Amino acid sequence: MFTGRARLRLPAASSRPRSRLPLTSSGPLKTFRPYSSSSSDRDLLAGPVNFALSADQQAYQDLARRFTVDHVIPVAAEYDRTMEYPWPVLKEAWKAGLLNTHVPEEYGGIGIGLLESALISEEIAYGCTGIQTAFEASGLAQAPLIVAGSDELKRKYLSMLIEEPLVAAYCVTEPGAGSDVAGIKTQAVKTGNDFVLNGSKMWITNGGKASWYFVLAKTDPEAPVHKSMSGFIVDANSPGVLVGKKEINMGQRCSDTRQITVS
Numbered sequence: 115m116f117t118g119r120a121r122l123r124l125p126a127a128s129s130r131p132r133s134r135l136p137l138t139s140s141g142p143l144k145t146f147r148p149y150s151s152s153s154s155d156r157d158l159l160a161g162p163v164n165f166a167l168s169a170d171q172q173a174y175q176d177l178a179r180r181f182t183v184d185h186v187i188p189v190a191a192e193y194d195r196t197m198e199y200p201w202p203v204l205k206e207a208w209k210a211g212l213l214n215t216h217v218p219e220e221y222g223g224i225g226i227g228l229l230e231s232a233l234i235s236e237e238i239a240y241g242c243t244g245i246q247t248a249f250e251a252s253g254l255a256q257a258p259l260i261v262a263g264s265d266e267l268k269r270k271y272l273s274m275l276i277e278e279p280l281v282a283a284y285c286v287t288e289p290g291a292g293s294d295v296a297g298i299k300t301q302a303v304k305t306g307n308d309f310v311l312n313g314s315k316m317w318i319t320n321g322g323k324a325s326w327y328f329v330l331a332k333t334d335p336e337a338p339v340h341k342s343m344s345g346f347i348v349d350a351n352s353p354g355v356l357v358g359k360k361e362i363n364m365g366q367r368c369s370d371t372r373q374i375t376v377s
Contacts, residue, residue, distance in 0.1 A: 174226065186238060200242075215253075235250050244369045259328060259345075282325060304333075314376075316373050319369055319370065321358070321370060321371060330344075354376055
């Protein structure tokens with residue numbers, strides 16, 4: 115059983131200085147600033163940006179690329195054939211610090227931005243889109259919790275994804291409402307201090323493997339659409355959670371996509 119992991123150790127960065135691209139001008143020499151996904155709006159409006167990767171970003175990309183060569187590409191065809199969920203690969207990624215990279219540092223994450231996470235995801239996807247889907251779908255569920263969840267919820271549900279090689283699932287799409295989120299029918303009715311959820315979600319990636327779900331439900335059907343819904347974190351082993359059959363997705367057959375019903 116995994117009880118923790120070592121902090122991510124990046125390979126030694128290149129000794130070359132950060133790329134600085136001169137901007138042709140009749141005035142004093144100007145330089146492009148390195149881009150970071152954590153840059154403030156004010157910084158981004160301050161002048162030209164150098165989109166070349168920083169030394170740290172290049173190191174993350176190199177680490178993910180080596181991981182893909184060693185742990186993803188050799189097994190990709192076999193996982194696509196058997197359609198088994200790639201838990202062994204995810205566990206190796208967890209050991210390397212490449213799983214659940216969106217979790218903020220204060221909750222145990224490695225503290226990188228969206229660009230760095232995207233670089234890692236691209237490399238995994240190069241090796242196998244099915245395995246990458248298993249990786250990145252967990253980040254979908256984390257996003258609303260990171261943005262709007264209480265500190266208590268974050269400490270419980272984000273931290274668990276770092277302490278062990280676990281994944282989460284994002285439950286929004288329904289049989290009759292995909293991109294049209296306003297059309298969802300799942301309802302949450304308050305009963306005492308609890309909410310009772312009723313509804314079905316469709317095409318839920320990691321649906322049968324997740325430790326918890328982010329579920330979007332209607333809490334006030336009479337309110338304007340943008341105020342009628344609330345998000346809930348639901349433990350996968352909660353009473354009333356029904357996991358449907360695995361869907362077969364071309365090119366992503368080792369990912370786990372299912373219908374999830376809550377009642």
